[in-house]
Amino acid sequence: MIDAKQLANLPSVDYLLKHVELSNLVDESPQTFKESVQSILKEIRANFISGKIESLPSEEEIIVEILALQKKSSSFSLQQVINATGTIVHTNLGRSLLSEKVKEQLEKAAFSYTNLEYQLEIGQRGSRYQHLEKVVQKLTGAESVVVVNNNAAAVMLTLSTLIPNKEVIISRGELVEIGGSFRIPEVIELSGGKIKEVGTTNKTHVEDYERVFSEDTGAIMKVHTSNYRVIGFTESPSIEDLSALAHKHQVPLINDLGSGLLIDMQQFGLPYEPTIQESLAQGCDVVMFSGDKLLGGPQVGVIVGKKEFIEPMKKNQLLRALRVDKLTLSALEATLSLYLEPELAIKEIPTLKMISKSYETCLHDAIYLEEELKKKQLPLQIERISGKSQVGGGSYPEYQLPSELVSVFNPEMTTVQLEEKLRNCEIPIITRVRNDRILFDVRTLTHKEMIVISEQLEKLFK
Numbered sequence: 001m002i003d004a005k006q007l008a009n010l011p012s013v014d015y016l017l018k019h020v021e022l023s024n025l026v027d028e029s030p031q032t033f034k035e036s037v038q039s040i041l042k043e044i045r046a047n048f049i050s051g052k053i054e055s056l057p058s059e060e061e062i063i064v065e066i067l068a069l070q071k072k073s074s075s076f077s078l079q080q081v082i083n084a085t086g087t088i089v090h091t092n093l094g095r096s097l098l099s100e101k102v103k104e105q106l107e108k109a110a111f112s113y114t115n116l117e118y119q120l121e122i123g124q125r126g127s128r129y130q131h132l133e134k135v136v137q138k139l140t141g142a143e144s145v146v147v148v149n150n151n152a153a154a155v156m157l158t159l160s161t162l163i164p165n166k167e168v169i170i171s172r173g174e175l176v177e178i179g180g181s182f183r184i185p186e187v188i189e190l191s192g193g194k195i196k197e198v199g200t201t202n203k204t205h206v207e208d209y210e211r212v213f214s215e216d217t218g219a220i221m222k223v224h225t226s227n228y229r230v231i232g233f234t235e236s237p238s239i240e241d242l243s244a245l246a247h248k249h250q251v252p253l254i255n256d257l258g259s260g261l262l263i264d265m266q267q268f269g270l271p272y273e274p275t276i277q278e279s280l281a282q283g284c285d286v287v288m289f290s291g292d293k294l295l296g297g298p299q300v301g302v303i304v305g306k307k308e309f310i311e312p313m314k315k316n317q318l319l320r321a322l323r324v325d326k327l328t329l330s331a332l333e334a335t336l337s338l339y340l341e342p343e344l345a346i347k348e349i350p351t352l353k354m355i356s357k358s359y360e361t362c363l364h365d366a367i368y369l370e371e372e373l374k375k376k377q378l379p380l381q382i383e384r385i386s387g388k389s390q391v392g393g394g395s396y397p398e399y400q401l402p403s404e405l406v407s408v409f410n411p412e413m414t415t416v417q418l419e420e421k422l423r424n425c426e427i428p429i430i431t432r433v434r435n436d437r438i439l440f441d442v443r444t445l446t447h448k449e450m451i452v453i454s455e456q457l458e459k460l461f462k
Helices: 004-009 013-017 023-028 030-050 059-074 100-111 130-140 151-162 184-190 206-211 239-248 276-281 307-315 326-338 342-348 350-355 359-375 415-423 447-461
Strands: 087-089 144-148 167-171 194-198 217-223 253-259 286-290 301-305 381-392 395-409 432-434 437-441
Touching: 004 030, 013 030, 013 059, 023 030, 030 059, 087 350, 100 326, 130 144, 130 276, 130 301, 130 326, 144 151, 144 307, 144 326, 151 184, 151 217, 151 253, 151 286, 151 301, 151 307, 167 184, 184 194, 194 206, 206 239, 217 239, 239 253, 253 276, 276 286, 276 301, 301 307, 326 342, 342 350, 359 381, 359 395, 359 447, 381 437, 415 432, 415 437, 415 447
Parallel strands: 087 381, 167 194, 167 217, 217 253, 253 286
Antiparallel strands: 144 301, 286 301, 381 395, 395 437, 432 437
16 A cells, blocks of 8 residues: 655655755756756656555655756757768758868858848848859859759749749659659649640650640750669650750750759769759759758758849749748858869768768778777677668669678667667667668768767667
8 A cells, every 4th residue: 555655755846956966957947957856756756656666766866867857858859960870861860961161151150240141342232142153153154043941942933933834844754752752743833833744754855845845835844863763765865955945945944953963973983963064064044953962061952054044033032931041051152162172072071071982991990890899898799791871862872882881789689679779879879770780881970970889889788
């Protein structure tokens, strides 16, 4: 039978608020801390009365619970994690990492007033997109640029500006679905455009486009199928041919590249992917691409091309809802500036650095992680295995990067349990699980993160 009188021995809220071990927390966040204390005491009473616990915890145990709850309550929901999956542009983990070279410029923009929409030279209001024009022109040859919050928004702004209530001709094989179940046909329709499908899933010819031109045609649109491939009996017209056809009929050729690529990655063994500057040189009037995929920058949708088509977009009322802030623009400008020296970009932009990382470097890193783990003498079976990494983000879907992985296994704990414990570490560690083993892919890990992994595993088992 429960002795309710024992509940009188629980310390009061006021007593705990004044406790010497907790006084600092009271000063830092009095209201939040008081709520944590009340919550712990309420839970203890409920568990004791219901019989879930047979005796009340000691004062020391209560303090430990309060400290744990307070730490959890004061932490942010969005937090740093360690990506040990080997997927470089990991959509669920925030896609591309920004370069350390961007940090200083980003801090200046965040904690100071800026000339966001102010022309210092003449002392008058300016456009927030003016800060990108010079670097974009140097890198791509584009006459103008506008930036919105993602590439789907870029498609919507472009089409709503250039072809409202007009037909856009597009190959049936390019009516793709992108991440999060967003579909190109639906984005086009929301933009006010009308889809005119031509060709088939695997084959489309220039004649197919030519055949459907009418007075209602507003543009030809090309969508790069970066997140899947149709192989075998396929054919599609070149950009040059589509450009000639579009200009013959005095309509723009719009190219949605999806992932923005400024450096040809074939030099690192990857398949061919069209670059932004190449697409413009081949005759595209407007090109759109993401900033947080292969470009390695912040989440944006970048629209570049001829001034006659870009400038009207800046006057579209929709841009007010889609525009990006000073932090995003600052991070994008700093990232693009790194590309002025391609070798520096590959070295300093994490996405490019991880993609270009050789197997030999991965092997060296895996040996380092293996040795760090074995030094701890943990109850783990540790071994290195060869494996494959992914670029991710819908890029290079058919290609995997050779890598070296470190596998760990604990005979006394299921792999599911270990994966959960790693995922709930102070700095969560996200891993791969295969063949009942936890796998750490070193392609997406720094040496500093490998040390953290080693330390966190030590805490779990000692």
